[in-house]
Amino acid sequence: MNTSIGPIYQVIVKDLSEQITSGALKPGDRLESEPRxxxxxxxxxxxxxxALGELETAGLVARRHGAGTFVSRPVPIQRRGNQLGAFHEEMGLEPDExxxxxxxxxxxxPPDDVSQDLQLSPGxxxxxxxxxxxxHGTPVAWQESWIPYLLAPALARGGLTDGxxxxxxRERGGVEIRSAEQTVSAALASPEVASVLKIDQENPVMSIRRVSRTAAGEPVEVAQSYTSSDLPLIVRLER
Known part of the structure; x- marks a missing residue:
């Protein structure tokens, strides 16, 4: 065999990985026996x-003693409602994801309700x-934010630091958000939201309205987001 294509076991890893990611092998499917x-x-x-060990380390398969090797069921991405931070932090993901x-x-x-929540003066x-x-390239959330202009004028120009x-x-306005109250409800996707999230119009989405504040309790941001129903919101409760 021509080994210029790389280590033989990596060829097997690549082939089985492609079968799993393409859907030819589905979650829960049992692979052929090791001898076969x-x-x-x-x-x-x-x-x-x-090769199977590398696939298992990557989370693509699970080997069960006496039963065989099975395609793993993907762990769903979850947005945590008790974590305040950057979007990737709420999702438990790396920034580049x-x-x-x-x-x-x-x-x-701003709209009247936003002006009221931000405690703005007329005008x-x-x-x-x-x-x-x-x-990973798939639209999952549409977010709209309002911030008092005088609080951080730099927000009106240039991009966002690391998105x-x-x-x-924090870096341009010296403003640190420390708390927030948010309202979560189900909603039907508007034509605009459905278009950007690439879902069927009138599909259900998760609506989240948030008012964020400084440590002193001053309102900083009103945000309205619509998130794909594929991203469940997980809230941790303790007693």
Whole structure:
């Protein structure tokens, strides 16, 4: 066999990985027995076990003693409602797993309910931002935020630091968000939300309205987000 394509066990890893990610092998499916797989690939049992071990380490398969090797069921991504921070932190993910697309950045007069929550005086404007969050390239959340313009004028120009509004507020405006109250409800996707999230119109989405505050309790941001129903919200309760 021509080994220029790499170690033999890696060829097996690549082939089985592609079958799993393509859906040819589905979660819960049992792989062929080790003797049959070894015969199929023309390798020793030791080489095959090396490949299966790597797949298991990657979380793609699970080996059960006496039963065989099975395709793992994916662990669902969950957004935690008791964690206040950057979007990737709430999701328990690495920063590079979330892509933030800044769709709109402007200075406007806010809606009346937003002005009331931000305790603005008549005529006060806000920085208005609309962002689309993507997980591994797939749109998962549409977010709209209003921040008092005078609090951080720099928000009206330039992008966001590492795609994070909270980090931008901290570094450019010296504003640290320390608490928030949010209301979570189910809603039907509007045509705009359905379009950006690439879901069918009128599909259910999770609506989250948040008012964020400084340590002194001063309101900093009103945010409205619509999140795909594929991302359940997990809230930890203790007694």
């Amino acid at each position: 797989l070894a015969q199929q690939y023309g390798v020793s049992r030791m080489t095959l076990r090396q 979330i892509e933030t697309e800044l769709m709109l950045q402007e200075v406007i007069m 006060q404007t806000t920085s208005h931002l609309v962002r689309l969050r993507k997980l 994070s509004l909270y980090k931008t507020l």
